[in-house]
Amino acid sequence: MLLSGNDSEQGGGSVAPVLSVKNLSTSFRVGDEWKTVVRDISFDVAPRETVAIVGESGSGKSVTSLSIMRLLPKKTSRIEGQVFLQGRELVSLPEEEMRRVRGNDISMIFQEPMTSLNPIFPIGKQIAEALTVHTDISRAEAKAEVLRLLEKVRIPNAKGRFDEYPHQFSGGMRQRVMIAMALASRPKLLIADEPTTALDVTIQGQILDLIKQLQEEEGMSVLFITHDMGVVAEVADRTIVMFRGDAVETGATDDIFHRGKHPYTRALLSAVPRLGSMGERKLPLRFPIIDIKTGEQQQLAEVTDTVAKGKTPILDVKNLTTRFDIHSGLLGRKSGAVHAVEKVSFDLFEGETLSLVGESGCGKSTTGRSITRLINPTSGDVVLDGYEVMKLDQYTLRKMRRSVQMIFQDPFASLNPRMSIGSAVMEPFIEHNLGTKKQSRDKAAGLLEKVGLSPDMMKRFPHEFSGGQRQRIAIARALMLDPKVIVADEAVSALDVSIKAQVCNLLLDLQQSLKLAFLFISHDMAVVERVSHRVAVMYLGEIVEIGPRAAVFENPQHPYTKKLMAAVPVPDPSRRSIKRNMSTDEIKSPVRSVDYVPPVRQYREVSVGHLVQVA
Template identity: 80%
Template sequence: MALPNTVKRNAGDGPVLSVRGLTTSFRIGDDWRPVVKNVSFDIAPRETVAIVGESGSGKSVTSLSIMRLLPKFTSRIEGSVKLGGRELLTLGSEEMRKVRGNEISMIFQEPMTSLNPIFPIGKQIAEAITCHRQVSAAEARAEVIQLLEKVRIPNAKSRFDDYPHQFSGGMRQRVMIAMALASKPRLLIADEPTTALDVTIQGQILDLIKVLQEEEGMSVLFITHDMGVVAEVSDRTIVMFRGDAVETGPTDDIFHRGRHPYTRALLSAVPRLGSMTGHGRPMRFPIVDIASGVTTTPETEVGRVVETRRQPILEVKNLTTRFDIRSGLFGRKSGAVHAVENVSFDLCEGETLSLVGESGCGKSTTGRSITRLVEPTAGSIALDGRDVIRLDRGALRNMRRTIQMVFQDPFASLDPRMKIGDAVMEPFIEHGLGTKAQAREKAADILKRVGLDADMMRRYPHEFSGGQRQRIAIARTLMLDPRVIVADEAVSALDVSIKAQVCNLLLELQQSFNLAYLFISHDMAVVERVSHRVAVMYLGEIVEIGPRQAVFENPQHPYTKKLMAAVPIPDPARRSIKRAVSTDEIKSPIRPPGYEPPPRQYREVSSGHLVQV
């Protein structure tokens, strides 16, 4: 059934939620600093309203203010928040507790921080029911099973007693939705519920929320920074910037007739799948000034032409990495995780090969195996002609000057007690490449190359934004003059405008230093923009590999097609499209002892474009 693009409101329908003049401030020393400023909006019955903006815009604080979940003594909420005409900001603590989870429910970004790891999921959902209603344990159990079935968890009855760690990320988010629906709320607040999920699981969750909204008749407040998600789920959109609601209106108007510079900036910065059709080389992202909405970087092709492939700098053949599973009293081997299975590819100077796939497909383990951060089980890795697997400790240390890694979370890879100048200089000094003065001079030069000032060297990691910290991590890898960089989800955690800046930086550095990139990502739109070649991984194996243009414009493997079809597209017309809600999860890579996968065959679709058959 197609969902309506706009909400039909009855004349007599009052808003489910009415927010007027909401201002939220936090205590900073002796002062109160407002982070949400005079925000007003309504949500009608069965309506979905999206609040969109980048990190720090105030969108999550708005939702927490509505729920009154902010710390009591360091926050101050002013204005009016009415649920069905009832003022929430003046309710006592006990009355507000009865509202939460009963009339208003909330889904958070990371379900594992909301689920108790030591209790079965069925018991946790049942608690949400028994907390607000007088029902027997048997009645609560039956209701929980119905809820699990409603959110399309297979074998719901048998999974009642399973623990959170026994579910995938997508299934844990379904459990959180079931918990939120337990009391049949009038309003569901979904705070970035799909940001941490793979693209196909994200599509399932978005479709599920739309279907359940129709079935349950509830209103939804959806908070996100992804304009593609906004286009697919929302009837009306509120754009927030530095605590202000700078634009509000029907989603179609916001996308096609957005007036505020920040709205236009958000839309311009979104990478769109299919934007590279007809282009042979990677292209810079358009960079939009957030304050003015003006595009400052032209969309030009960058990088070197690699149609004529040279001698590879990296050659990977039949790479296999498995992790033993031991159980029982004596720790006998009971199976193995076949994380990477018989993977082969090569990489030339100045080339970007992207590894794409969902969590658990083996792409990150492939990157870590190549750098020997984990030990491969079998296969060969040749880096600049040297056999990486056979290197001893000293030779391996020298090899890592040639190949460096950039991780997803730069804050986790930077020592919070070390000034960033020292962090960037450290590899140069540890490898004995020069004096401390030479290291400082080189670090200052490289920080300038990545768009930072040399005088920032005296600061600590916490004094930088996420995008700046990622630039620092990239600068540190360049200190050793590597020839290959493994970028493992290096831009996945960044806001859309910062993501564009960091991707452009990587492309420009590649052009300047002739770097080879192994770009690991699940973001298909970004991959399409930065890649020369693409390899699609599923259950530890490459199922399709070839030139970027061939793979994106003529995908052959069903899994490749599935990945591309699931990418949210920033087009409000898709609000009327409802995909079939799937309960599929990526299959388990765990195999019994002695299992060997069958030999795989590939057919060549076109020059260099291979697909598993």
């Protein structure tokens, strides 16, 4: 089916598309059969136009981009249809000629720059290689051009960083290096495959601004692959929605957002949290869920107040400090320390969600691990369900951990691939000698049902489940010991937007029925606004602002809180021309010298319970 039909008019005539995809189908060999994963996709990308392909994991969007680039393995994949780049057909092009097209006329940025960059070569040499392969250019000219590109993608001190290696760059700066490499030969088309998904919200904002600005300066066309509708609204002229290998809807981005017809499109849009939509509402709010088949919205029960006011907090943290020593020199003497968490204080009540927010490296995950003593804190006081955590011996610490459990970001990494999910869920119950094997099996079956899975699945293994299902399994396992506090460490960050909405709703349901207290660690401000009672903003190991969710979001006081909120993509296509002009500075290092003495911090109370660090 032909989904585009660009009618861009310049000088009174129709402009030929830079990229034209006609009836593209891609199949993979599974055993003796071919399984089609992209079916009959057709679209055009006009000069200087940005077209977004949006859909969740498994929709076929990345396979579409890899098919266009012909980067799929020849023996196990089959590409049918036609792909024209400025009138030149690519599918039937000999491999040697296709190699000259890649990186020259068409370039690609991938989701994870660290796997795309060679760790043993300096970044300057890697970008220069992209130039020397496609052009006849001297080493001196290549170096001058690389420095120009590094400055163009806003890498500070480009000359000084030319000989540095990928591991010496932050995630956002590595992605800038990848963009510089993709732009080296001035391509006509840039394919950006989830280039901001793994980045913090402020870095994501910088990269989106950068791509928009470079597109204007270089006159490129962009094919943007993503599952984030907020990002789509900010970058795309037109949008193609993919679902299970089919393009189910296409059109101008404004039409897709305001007049989307397909139930899947509406389901994607309904699951996107909008920053500022909560207003003065004090309680968390479930995400709306739309049935993909019928397009009808499911009726969700209103969240009621479960916070045990006036009681002793279930978790009380005072001046928590965690530092990691740095040793250097021949004798390995202590030369400094990473001040990961510095004098952090907060409390958490039964039935309450306190969210810790901030960028990577701010100390929020270290705070969660320090509270559970997965990391031993340097100093401070932590009282959890009556246990003085810092003073516990190994036996009592094991007993205390029945009261607190963690849900990690990547459930696949936290589940044993050789253990059936039934055994994985039952294991904590058995290890703590809480009952017989039959009792553990019955309880595990009940919890799997509670998190929306079937007890019949207990014999399956982790690889047989989707990412969202694996996270539900991790939640069921965390509940096996009847904990009072759950530390959810970026528990929904890696999930697709609709799965994220379902898991957040599940956590709210469990909080309602079991009166659980959540320490919700995240960098996603829009999700945090939806699920929290209170919010604490962390920067360089310190809490810079803390208070009721409505107070912090409606009246942010600290400059860093304002910066985080300004960076959140807004799912509104009318904002597409807006640039945030965000600072490209990297987050400061928490490494301090041996003799460093942290300053004594003062806080002022803006309103009841709303505290802000005084500069």
